[in-house]
Amino acid sequence: MPQSVKKNAEERMEKAILSLKRDLSTLRAGRATPSLLDRIQVEYYGSPTPVNQLANINTPDSRTLLIQPWDKSSLADIERAIMKSDLGLTPANDGSTIRLSIPALTEERRGELVKLTKKFGEEAKVAIRNIRRDANDDIKKMEKNGISEDESHGHQENIQKTTDKFIAEVDKVLLAKEKEIMEV
Numbered sequence: 001m002p003q004s005v006k007k008n009a010e011e012r013m014e015k016a017i018l019s020l021k022r023d024l025s026t027l028r029a030g031r032a033t034p035s036l037l038d039r040i041q042v043e044y045y046g047s048p049t050p051v052n053q054l055a056n057i058n059t060p061d062s063r064t065l066l067i068q069p070w071d072k073s074s075l076a077d078i079e080r081a082i083m084k085s086d087l088g089l090t091p092a093n094d095g096s097t098i099r100l101s102i103p104a105l106t107e108e109r110r111g112e113l114v115k116l117t118k119k120f121g122e123e124a125k126v127a128i129r130n131i132r133r134d135a136n137d138d139i140k141k142m143e144k145n146g147i148s149e150d151e152s153h154g155h156q157e158n159i160q161k162t163t164d165k166f167i168a169e170v171d172k173v174l175l176a177k178e179k180e181i182m183e184v
Contacts, residue, residue: 013162017169067097078098114181139159
């Protein structure tokens with residue numbers, strides 16, 4: 001039974017890492033990528049809808065995103081959502097498509113993105129530590145229901161080693177993203 005607790009904790013920690021990678025992919029590092037728009041929600045017929053569910057998003061070159069809405073009436077809503085977002089991009093609307101030109105990052109903007117990267121990393125670490133706490137609580141409950149104190153301690157140590165491994169993985173992912181952002 002304690003192995004199932006550890007396995008469950010590992011699966012949840014892996015999901016935290018995947019969530020971190022998904023969040024970091026929405027940060028722009030000087031190149032155009034459709035994932036930049038993943039966090040943008042458009043108010044469409046009264047409900048928030050992701051941009052990628054309302055339009056085709058293409059990258060005609062490394063510095064441009066081309067958004068082609070399936071419903072032309074949503075063009076203004078998409079444009080408004082992009083302007084409100086924290087991307088710092090100004091959309092160019094030609095009546096049927098929206099072009100987003102991705103400018104080269106300034107040193108100041110790179111610093112802001114690194115801070116945001118660290119914020120996402122800290123949130124992932126907190127999530128992993130919360131998973132560790134939950135797993136340890138489950139082990140302690142099992143201690144009351146039949147496993148020995150020594151077994152409980154051993155399982156908690158294994159969970160701590162797993163936690164340390166995933167925290168190191170978060171640091172590795174953050175370092176790679178920071179390097180990508182600071183690349184000129």
